[in-house]
Amino acid sequence: MVERSSTHSFVRSPLVWIVSVVLVALAVWWFMPSAPTPAKKGPPAGFVPSVPVKVDVARVQDLDIFLRGLGTVTAFNTVMVRSRVQGELIEVLFKEGEQVKDNQLLARIDPRSFEVALEQALGQQQQNESQYQNAKRDLQRYQTLRKQDSIAPQMLDTQLALVSKFEGQLKSDQAAVNSARLQLDYTRITAPIAGRLGLRRVDAGNLINANDPLGLVVITQTQPITVLFTLAENDLPAVRGPLLAGQTLTVQAYDRSDQVQLAQGELMTIDNQIDVTTGTVKLKARFSNEADALFPNQFVNVRMRVNTVKDALTIPSGALQQGNQGAFVYVILPDDTVAVRPVKTGARSGDRVAILEGVQVGERVVLEGTDRLRAGAKARVIGGSEAAGGRAPGAGGRAPAGAPAAQPAGQPGTPAAPPRP
Numbered sequence: 001m002v003e004r005s006s007t008h009s010f011v012r013s014p015l016v017w018i019v020s021v022v023l024v025a026l027a028v029w030w031f032m033p034s035a036p037t038p039a040k041k042g043p044p045a046g047f048v049p050s051v052p053v054k055v056d057v058a059r060v061q062d063l064d065i066f067l068r069g070l071g072t073v074t075a076f077n078t079v080m081v082r083s084r085v086q087g088e089l090i091e092v093l094f095k096e097g098e099q100v101k102d103n104q105l106l107a108r109i110d111p112r113s114f115e116v117a118l119e120q121a122l123g124q125q126q127q128n129e130s131q132y133q134n135a136k137r138d139l140q141r142y143q144t145l146r147k148q149d150s151i152a153p154q155m156l157d158t159q160l161a162l163v164s165k166f167e168g169q170l171k172s173d174q175a176a177v178n179s180a181r182l183q184l185d186y187t188r189i190t191a192p193i194a195g196r197l198g199l200r201r202v203d204a205g206n207l208i209n210a211n212d213p214l215g216l217v218v219i220t221q222t223q224p225i226t227v228l229f230t231l232a233e234n235d236l237p238a239v240r241g242p243l244l245a246g247q248t249l250t251v252q253a254y255d256r257s258d259q260v261q262l263a264q265g266e267l268m269t270i271d272n273q274i275d276v277t278t279g280t281v282k283l284k285a286r287f288s289n290e291a292d293a294l295f296p297n298q299f300v301n302v303r304m305r306v307n308t309v310k311d312a313l314t315i316p317s318g319a320l321q322q323g324n325q326g327a328f329v330y331v332i333l334p335d336d337t338v339a340v341r342p343v344k345t346g347a348r349s350g351d352r353v354a355i356l357e358g359v360q361v362g363e364r365v366v367l368e369g370t371d372r373l374r375a376g377a378k379a380r381v382i383g384g385s386e387a388a389g390g391r392a393p394g395a396g397g398r399a400p401a402g403a404p405a406a407q408p409a410g411q412p413g414t415p416a417a418p419p420r421p
Helices: 002-011 014-031 112-147 153-185 233-244
Strands: 051-057 059-081 087-092 105-109 188-190 195-197 217-232 250-254 261-275 280-287 299-316 321-323 326-332 338-342 344-349 352-357 364-368 379-381
Touching: 051 326, 059 195, 059 233, 059 280, 059 344, 059 352, 112 153, 217 233, 217 261, 217 299, 233 261, 233 280, 233 299, 250 280, 280 299, 299 344, 299 364
Parallel strands: 051 379
Antiparallel strands: 051 364, 059 217, 059 299, 087 105, 105 188, 195 217, 217 280, 250 261, 250 299, 261 280, 299 352, 321 326, 326 338, 326 364, 344 352
């Protein structure tokens, strides 16, 4: 009776039911077929992505060689207009900033005191002239009496001396008259040169002095105008050679940003010595400046053409790379693979550089996207640069004499990629 009660209590225990349910669930999960694993997305084995790059084409062109320097515009002539006499400034006849001609009237000083001085000098001259004429008539009489032996020789000599005295006096009187007329003429202040006027420094009604340091106005001659600039002493032979041969060197003046050309002129002269403190030499160029694009004391960037290389094979300077073994470029072959080419460079001009060895005409060189390039890598040209000169070597111009043939990547003789700097 006791054993039956124990068995019935065990069957009704909640723990037994919970354990039974867990075991059944585990059995169902174990024997249930597993769902297929979704395939992973990605490139197939062995796929190498292409590197996007921008390219330009090596081409033959005439390469102008320029020397660059920093310059300052200087007026061809500069004159401080001053009064030569003292007096009251009664009239100013110019406008500030206007262009004036040579000998144009600029201002007038009160002339009355100078007119009085001229009349006084003329009166003194007339008085001495009458005395001179009287002395000459007396001399004629004395000469006649001396021939008749009626007077002593001393009287004739005295009269001769008196006539000579009056002759000298007349010359002094004429000089005084000329001086008075010159002083009167100085009351008219005229422009000594043609040029542009500055700001007026004295107003009408003021009393001005002769050779006043302040002056009346400044005239600067800006047509033509000059630019004073400097070059390194190493560039001096490239300038003196053509100059001594009688060639005219073209000089271009650009603005402070070195983007806009302001004027074009020619080299005038070179200074006679090198500045030992800076190692530079001064040069002066002349510009017609018909459009008034250059202004005195303006800062400009100067470019001077000293030579022209005919039929040079050129590439953009941005395509040139530097490594431990020297200069090299990345070349895109016709099958869009990358080849590394050591190159020998020549002259440079602006954004183009001459290539003496290593690249052929029409080959595509990489401008942008070089960071991920290696020899034999695949490249994808973007930006439409191929249309500039074609893909095949030889397109876009003739190959210069002595240019080496291009070698496909991976063939014997193809140099290994230089390490990146």
